[in-house]
Amino acid sequence: MSDLQTSEPWPTLLKYAAPSIIPDVKETQESKNRKKKPHPPSDQKPSITQVEEILDSILPPRQWKVGDQSWIQRVSSAPATRLDVIQxxxxxxxxxxxxxxREVGICPIREELYGQCFDELIRQVCINCAERGLLLLRVRDELRMTIAAYQTLYESSIGFGLRKALQTEYGKTQTQARASQLEAEMxxxxxxxxxxxxKCETNEKKMMETKMYEDKKHAEEVAYxxxxxxxxxxxLEAFLAPAKK
Structure with a gap:
């Protein structure tokens, strides 16, 4: 069963029967007990009740609430004609x-409408042959699972890409900060x-001046x-000269 809505549902391509008010639970149980009959053998053509049960299982009825009354609408069990297919x-x-x-690319509206059309085709086929209807149901479910898997993969890829982009941006920020730090250190x-x-030039100049001063002083001392x-x-020669004579 679909979730109970608080307003009348939107129109859909899936053909539904006339809506009806949902009876009380007690009345529903008593009605089921009164109308409960054994199913025909499997080699016989399914009855309308069986077809409706199959349709309810693969295409659940939709429910909504208007005021204090709850409504239910099951898919139609009327066979489809060639005109229905054209329409x-x-x-x-x-x-x-x-x-x-949109005609190309991902479009939720187109996906929704094609899904409704596929459900209507399943309904039409299921009324004529339940086995083929169930086979189409499996095809529909497989397609939905495949799309869901691709969507999950896409979302994971987007998440991975975002994480990588954030890591790259974080690494870029860290690198820029490190570069700024190295520039400051440089x-x-x-x-x-x-x-x-x-300091070296000053010391060298002082050493040159000191050396020049020391050399000059040394030269003066040598001359002295x-x-x-x-x-x-x-x-000494003058003192020794008279003695030699």
Missing amino acids: LQEKLDQQLEHRQA RELDRQVAEWKN FSRSNKQLKAQ
Whole structure:
């Protein structure tokens, strides 16, 4: 059974019988007990009741509520004629145009209308041959499972892509932050290099000045001692000269 709606359902391509008010549970049980009869043998053609039960099982009735009354509407058990098939095609084309369904690509409206059309074909075939109807039902369910699997795969791929994009963006942000940090460190190192270079130049200049001063001082001392030596030598020679005579 479909979920109970609070308003009358939308029109659909699936052919339904006339709606009826849902009786009380007690009345329904008593009616079932009074009308309960044995099913005919399997080799006989299914009765209308059996066809309705099969249709109810594969195409559940829809229910809705208007005021205090609950309504139920089962799919029609009337056999389809050639005119019904032609009208189904016309209604499908009209609904596709009226609801502006896209002709290509993914379109929920087109998927919904084609699903309703397929359900109507299952109903028509099931009335004439329950086995073929059940086979078409399996085909429909397999298609729905396949579409659901592809949808899940697509959503998983989208989620994976988003996670990868977020990871890439996060990695990009981290890389940019690391690059900014390294640039700051490089600027600091350049500053330190320039500072030490200035210190080295200053120290080198001081060392050159000190060396020049020391060399000059040494040269002056050498000259002083050389003069002193010459003077002492001259004095010594002058002192020793009379003794030699």
